[in-house]
Amino acid sequence: MCYSGNIPHGWEGEGIITTLSGEPVEMASFLKHAGCPAVSLNPNYPQIEVPRVSVDMEAIGRMAAKHFLDRGFRSFAVYTPHSWFTTELSHTAFTHAVEAAGHAVHRLCWLQERGSTPDTWLNRQQWLCHKLNELPMPVAFFSPEADSLAEFMEACSRESISIPDEVATLGLHDSPIFRNCVTVPLSSIAVDYDIQARLCCDLLARMMTGEPAPSKDFLIPPSGIVTRRSSDTIAAQTPAVSRAIRFMLGHFAEAITVDDAVRASGMCRTRLFRAFRQDVEMTPRAVLNRIRLDKAKRMLLETDEKLRTVAEACGFGDPMNLHRHFKRSLNMSPGAYREQAAHADGEQGGA
Numbered sequence: 001m002c003y004s005g006n007i008p009h010g011w012e013g014e015g016i017i018t019t020l021s022g023e024p025v026e027m028a029s030f031l032k033h034a035g036c037p038a039v040s041l042n043p044n045y046p047q048i049e050v051p052r053v054s055v056d057m058e059a060i061g062r063m064a065a066k067h068f069l070d071r072g073f074r075s076f077a078v079y080t081p082h083s084w085f086t087t088e089l090s091h092t093a094f095t096h097a098v099e100a101a102g103h104a105v106h107r108l109c110w111l112q113e114r115g116s117t118p119d120t121w122l123n124r125q126q127w128l129c130h131k132l133n134e135l136p137m138p139v140a141f142f143s144p145e146a147d148s149l150a151e152f153m154e155a156c157s158r159e160s161i162s163i164p165d166e167v168a169t170l171g172l173h174d175s176p177i178f179r180n181c182v183t184v185p186l187s188s189i190a191v192d193y194d195i196q197a198r199l200c201c202d203l204l205a206r207m208m209t210g211e212p213a214p215s216k217d218f219l220i221p222p223s224g225i226v227t228r229r230s231s232d233t234i235a236a237q238t239p240a241v242s243r244a245i246r247f248m249l250g251h252f253a254e255a256i257t258v259d260d261a262v263r264a265s266g267m268c269r270t271r272l273f274r275a276f277r278q279d280v281e282m283t284p285r286a287v288l289n290r291i292r293l294d295k296a297k298r299m300l301l302e303t304d305e306k307l308r309t310v311a312e313a314c315g316f317g318d319p320m321n322l323h324r325h326f327k328r329s330l331n332m333s334p335g336a337y338r339e340q341a342a343h344a345d346g347e348q349g350g351a
Contacts, residue, residue, distance in 0.1 A: 001018075001019075001021060001022060002018075002019040002021050003021075004022075005021050005022035005023065006022065007022055007023075007026050007027065007030045008030075009030075011034075012035075013034075013036055014036050014208055015036050015037050015038070015039075015204045015205075015207070015208050016031065016034060016036060016037070016038035016039070016204075017038070017039055017040075017041065017200055017201070017204060018031070018038055018039070018040050018041070018050070019040070019041050019042055019044075020040050020041075020042060020044045020045045020048065020050070021044075024045045024047065024048065027045065027048065028045075028047070028048045031048065031050060036208070037204060037207035037208055037213070038050050038051075038204075039051050039052070039053060039200050039203050039204045039207070040052045040053075040054065041053060041054060041196065041200060042054045042055070042086050043057065043085060043086055043089065043217070044084060044085045044086055045085065046085060051203060051207070051213045051214055051217070052217040052218065053196055053199045053200040053203060053217070053218040053220070054086075054196075054217060054218070054219060054220065055086075055191050055196065055219070055220050055222070056219040056220060056221050056222065057086050057087075057089035057090040057093070057144065058089055058090065058092075058093040059093070059219075059221050059222055060090050060093070060144060060172060060189050060191075060222050061089070061090035061091060061092065061093030061094035061095075061096075061097065061142075062093050062094070062096075062097045063189055063222055063225065064090070064094050064142040064170050064189060065093075065094045065097030065098050065101075065142075066097065067170060067187075067225050067227075067231065068098075068140035068142070068168065068170070068231070068235075069097075069098070069101050069103075071140075071168070071231070071233065071234050071235055072234050072235040072236075072280050072281075073103075073138065073139070073140040073168065073235040074103050074235065075103070075106070075135065075136045075137065075138065075139040075140065075235075076094075076098050076103060076104070076105045076106065076139065076140045076141075076142075077105065077106040077107075077108060077135055077139050077140070077141045077142075078091045078094065078095070078105060078106075078107055078108065078141070078142055078143060079108040079110070079128070079141070079143055079148050079151070079152050080107065080108065080109050080110065080111065080148070081110045081111070081124055081145075081147075081148045081151065082111070082145070082148070083111055084145070086144065087143075087144055087145055090142075090144045090172075091105075091107070091142075091144075094142055095107075106135055106139075108128070108131050110124055110127060110128075113127070114127065121151070124151060125151065125154065125155055125158065128151060128152060128155035129155050129158055129159050132155055132156065132159055132161060132167075133159065135167075137161075137166045137167065138165065138166055138167065138168065138233075138235045138236065138237070138242075139166070139167050139168075140167075140168045140170070140231070140235070141167055141168065141169045141170070142169075142170050142171075143169075143170075143171055143172075144171070144172040144173075144189075145172075146171060146172075146173060146178040146181070149169060149171045149178075149182070149186075150181050150182055152169065153169055153182045153183065153184065153230075154182075157183060163184045163229075163230055164184070164229065164230055164231055164232060164233040165233060165242050165246065168187075168230065168231040168233055168235070169184075169186065169187070169230040169231060170187045170188070170189065170225070170230070170231050171186055171187070171188050171189070172188060172189050172191070173188065173191070174188035174189070174190040174191075174226050175188075179228070182230075184228075184229050184230045185228035185229040185230060186228055186230045187225065187226065187227045187228045187229075187230045187231035187232065188225070188226050188228075189222050189224075189225050189226075190222065190223040190224055190225070190226055191220060191222050191223060192220065192223050195220060196220045199218055199220070203218070224301070227294075227298065232249060233245065233246070233249065234280055234287060234290075234291075235280070236279050236280055237279050238275045238278075238279050240265040240266055240267040240271075240272060240275060241265070241272070241275050241276055241279045241280065243264055243265045243266060244261040244262070244264055244265040244272065244276075244284060244287075245280075245287060246264075247260070247261050247264035247265070248261055248284075248287060248288050248291050249291060252288065252291045252292050252295060252314065252315045253295075253312075253313055253314060253315045254315065255315070255317070256288075256315070258284045258285050258288070261284050261288070262284070272284065288315075289325060289329075292314045292315045292316060292325070293314075293325055293326070293329055295313075295314040295315075296310050296311070296314040296316065296322060296325075296326075296334065297337065299313060299314065300334055300337055300338040301338070307319040307322060307323075307334055307335065310322065310334065319334075322334055
């Protein structure tokens with residue numbers, strides 16, 4: 001039913017876990033007359049009164065905005081090929097966070113603009129290609145829907161728009177089936193769906209034994225962002241700055257210097273430093289240190305590697321240099337950063 005929307009009339013059972021798809025009035029009637037408890041896995045169709053164990057889509061929207069704002073983006077976009085309440089929740093939160101930072105979000109609303117044009121993949125592609133060329137670049141694009149994200153990235157490919165240098169993209173569902181359907185390794189917001197499934201099953205089991213439905217929804221927060229090539233950049237308007245940053249991203253683990261980045265940019269040192277200050281409001285050295293620090297933070301969170309290995313893999317050379325950069329930027333040691341993150345994860349799992 002979650003794919004077809006067809007209500008299973010005549011079905012009988014002791015409990016229902018639903019994704020609330022299909023026609024809402026018919027769905028509400030089915031749940032009302034099923035004669036058993038039901039739990040929903042998402043916040044769609046808020047007019048239907050059913051307990052929910054759903055992903056916190058508003059937190060996801062805010063996390064996506066922070067991810068791009070931290071990378072210096074000033075232009076943002078979302079794409080809405082279909083009308084889903086969950087998508088609107090995340091897009092609205094994303095928009096509010098971006099606007100609070102002083103920027104605007106370009107909303108590509110196919111449903112509003114297509115008029116009498118048939119809703120086909122090819123028509124959406126042609127429309128997207130046209131809309132892409134109107135966006136101020138570099139632009140940060142977020143979508144919680146795998147199909148709309150794939151459509152958007154396909155349109156970028158058709159228009160020879162570079163990802164992530166001209167368009168950076170971020171999705172949801174850090175799952176191989178989603179991230180492998182696009183041509184550029186996809187950055188994704190991760191959610192612990194195992195926790196969601198366990199909470200949903202536990203709640204349904206309790207309701208099946210007579211426990212009343214909870215008065216509030218259970219919201220599963222996002223676990224974090226897995227950054228891959230599709231958003232692994234720092235927004236830059238100037239091509240020479242983009243070339244220098246791309247060089248740093250590709251060689252940060254090596255013993256490169258600012259002079260190496262200057263040569264990669266194709267611009268003289270003085271002009272490049274001026275362009276960095278105007279474009280990303282940082283020096284080339286600060287950008288390189290930030291890239292290395294971001295990579296180190298990710299390794300500390302996602303691996304059990306020793307500090308020496310982390311320092312060498314991220315271009316800091318030795319643990320002492322890694323320690324100095326962490327103290328200067330975060331006012332804590334790399335070890336304390338790892339422990340703090342592990343403690344936070346433990347508290348979330350216990351909750």
